Amino acid sequence: MQVEVLAALAGGELEPVSRPCIDLDDEGVVRGLGKGCSPSRRLLPGVVVLPALCNAHLHILDASIAEAGETLPLNELVELPTGLKYRLLSSLGDEEIAERASTVAARAASEGALYAGVYAELGARGVELVRKIMSAPGSSARILAQPESKSLEAYSRLLREVGGVGLDTALDLAPWELKQLAGEARRIGGHVHVHVSETPELYRSRDYELVLETRPSAAIHLTYLSPEELTELARAGIGLVFCPRSNMYHLGRLPALSLIPALARETMVALGTDNAAWVPPRVAEEMAFAYIAAHSPGRSSAEALAETLLRAATLDCARLLGLEAAAVEEGAPADRLLAAALPEAQWSGSLRVTLVKRLSGAPVSILQALLAG
Template sequence: MHLEGTVLVGRDFEPVEGRVVVADGEIVRIEEASVESDAVILPAFVNAHTHIGDSIAKEAGEGLSLDELVAPPDGLKHRLLRDADHEEKVAAMARTLRYMEATGTGTFLEFREGGIEGVNALRDALAGEGVPFGERAIESVVFGRDDPDVLSVADGYGASGARDADFDAVRAATREAGKPFGIHAGERDADDVNAAMDLDPDFLVHMVHAEPIHLERLADRGTPVVVCPRSNLVTNVGVPPIRELNKRTTVALGTDNVMTDSPSMFREMEFAAKLSDLPAREILRMATVNGAAIAGLNRGVVEPGADADLLVLDGDSDNLAGARDLVRAVVRRAGQADVSRVVIGGEPVVPRGD
């Protein structure tokens, strides 16, 4: 298989006219050539932090505080999840998976509530169990929660926050299992950041309230951070210092709770770009290769040897036609209507899953 158009190549997304050649799920080569295509080819997105279980209750809880919305064990989302049956949760998550594919996400890192049962529900949604539109191609890295035994079925452990429980034993278990450990930190305030960092996590999520001492620790340790600025704004906790974090460590983008925000990386990129005023290439890295690096994956970049997870946009759409800076246009302007093709694992995905 090959794709033709303007290819955004490598970590700097240099625009090259030509084609991407794919075989056996891998990018084989990039050929520079004159082609008759307005397509723009870039890596499929890596959404580095999601909670898609709460797809059962979109836009619930207006006016509630962060703790009232999502704090375990009795925040609104946790009560709603307990009340929903397995089939309802699977069907709702499957719809979200289909939407993420349609908006160019090839991989997502999920903090999955509900222990072993919760992880199995997500696996069922990915496999298309009991839903009319079948198996999804999107790839997952599932961080289980709520039960140390979840490591038997999950890809890692995603802790709610250092103030919620003692995670020392779980952290030790992840090391023994050779699986990653992530934890929320600095979302509501700065009080839990040092305790979270003392666990030596593989990555932190949010860091809205990172103080100078925390920024120094990040720089010393190189601990990656996933930021979710739209979610933080909605829950009224502030917005992360993206520029300062980016100076010190690897930063990736996530869309967080489906309850509060659509899992669209287009929307997240646009908001992060306008909030931080960082160069578009930095933001696009946060939406692709940086998230892949946090998960230890060989994707998020268009170069030979990388996994063939690709997003093709219509460069002649009414929205993108006339763009002078393609990378900036992708980050600040592109959206679902511009998607013409998504390739995951070297196989084309029909954007709407129909």
């Protein structure tokens, strides 16, 4: 089957291509991407094809307590074990949590977010719940388990069993313990993610210096770090995950988003949506919010920012999580590509900027599903 679309973001660099001809075999795999479709091709006017979206940081279990404690400060909501989140989750049964959160996760998948890094609170129980919740067809999750007791032994056990762990702060373990945990993760190809300088208290604790010393896989939030401190983390090869909507909602502050293009030249940068209880896990909205918050005059800076944010919400995010995402290129399965109805792209001055700013309002579907329909 040959399909002609309005545009595509092709290859690992998300290169804009106008009116490409996508050649698909009988298995729905891309066998060619170029110009010159046959007259019998299938025409999809107004459709832009790009890699599926990725959410680098998601707490999905608390989707089951949406808008709980709307007026409470962050520490009263999420502090373990006394925060409202943990009290409410402990009052719900597994079936109720799974049913509620699965609805939210399935909606995110239907909006093109096929990959996610998901914190699994509640120890082994939470891991099984997250596996069930994130089981939508075509979806892949990097589970980052959290033990019920913050000990090196508990984290190491979950790292070996699950392949990833998530820490609330770099202070959850002694410095030597965090260094040992991060080293073990590197040896086994696992992942250690840590919330870093999300609050002023954590920043004053110099938690980012512990992260520099111990080098976990990824540092999340980074809300209070200076450009110089962010650059240090990036040059140490630590993945950086930004969650600007959550930071603005909970703290009224944004990280240094304008630095994202420069940081992405040093390390993997990704976007996450954080707690589904208070911030809907919509990756396209996160991308648009980050762009508008970081935008400054100048076409070259706008283009670089848009390109980096698109990668941070698709291919680079998946790479950071160790998940296999598909670029729009030969060999890509159509069930891993996103098709967005975005007619504005016909007259846009920049396809990348239009996608970043307008994807959240566009009807989207997985390319294979669109063709089957």
